[in-house]
Every structure is written in C-alpha cells, then in structure tokens.
Amino acid sequence: xxxxxxxxxxxxxxxxxxxxxxxxxxxxxxxxxxxxxxxxxxxxxxxxxxxxxxxxxxxxxxxxxxxx
Numbered sequence: 001x002x003x004x005x006x007x008x009x010x011x012x013x014x015x016x017x018x019x020x021x022x023x024x025x026x027x028x029x030x031x032x033x034x035x036x037x038x039x040x041x042x043x044x045x046x047x048x049x050x051x052x053x054x055x056x057x058x059x060x061x062x063x064x065x066x067x068x
Contacts (some may be wrong), residue, residue, distance in 0.1 A: 009041060009049040018055055 012023050019026070029035035036058055038048035 007051050007053045009039075010052050010055060011047075011049045012038075015050050015055060019059065 010018065012026070016023050016026060021029070026035055030037055036050060036054050038050050041047040041049055
C-alpha cells in the first residue's frame, strides 16, 4: 500500500542511483514495459519523475527484496 503522505517524487538522477541503472538502461526498460513510466510533475511541462513508493514496489517485485 502506498503511503501518499510520505511519498515523494524522484527525478532521474536519484532514481538511477536507487536502482543502480544508468538512465539509458532505465529508458530502455520503460520502452520494453519493464520499468514504470515517469509522471509529468507539472501538466504540459517537461519535468518528470517517479513516485518513491512506485520505485520501491518495482524493486520489491523484481528482486523480492524490501527496501529498508
């Protein structure tokens, strides 16, 4: 269950560090449907990011490990 109160938006740099993949690998996985798509931070804007809870869930599902 996602705790929206404590959830935060991660930009590519931080997401890349958390999952230990380069941005190019993340974009490749997104195009293959194997990684969550980022969400626009401002509608119509260029900035995008991922929910921290969404990334933690992806890690847990992919590797069967909960992030502390």
